[in-house]
Amino acid sequence: MSRSALNRPSLGTRIGAFVGLAFLNVPVLVIILYAFTTDDRTYAFPLPGVTLRWFEAALARSDIWAAMRLSLSVAALATLLAMILGSLTALAMSRSRFWGKEAITFMLVLPIALPGIVTGLALLAAIKAARIDPGFWTIVVGHTTFCVVIVYNNFVARLRRMPQNWIEASMDLGADGFQTFRHIVLPHAATALLAGGMLAFALSFDEIIVTLFTAGHERTLPIWFFNELFRPRERPITNVVAVVVMIVTLIPILLAYYLTRPTEERS
Incomplete structure (x- = not known):
């Protein structure tokens, strides 16, 4: 028997993979399909x-554009802060050994490991204790707490694969810390940093649970979706906006996947 035949998945494995993919993607296809229906109330099949x-109706809605701009602004700022904080933290954690390092690592991943409602409640309690009115900046801070984890995990994984003698050689040749980071570390880990930032942007853009606790009177696009669930006559418009959100979210995820592939595969 050839090696290719031995590596070929069994029929049951292929059927299971197909069922799993269908379970994940058929609801998405339903949303896309019913963005084009002429019936504004029911999900009749086949389409009437x-x-x-x-x-056209969705493009004419000013509330949709306002929610879209707010979500993009929050995601962009949260991603920028996460890239700065996550990369600096990864540099410190990858090069230092000290007592309690594992506990700090655990605390870094805790915001994304906990249920969103727990994180949201904790943030709301901190906001109220600080006597801050929830709004744009509290949303940004709330999203940054879990976006940092994404950037940190990507960046620190790449740093751990980088030979430490590169940094030592740079220092021996007279480079300071910033020069070593700019000319040695960053070129090696830039794709991981960008990939982490893109994943953080996608995660922030469609986050709703933490946003509900930190938004106050602001309405991001996920909150707009939540409010629209109680207006059945406008379901097709909701589906149209959902299609746009899928496209906006899918692009950075695909770019992040491409950037984190091995170099020979990208070639």
């Missing part, structure tokens, strides 16, 4: 008709 008028 196909139309693009819901896309």
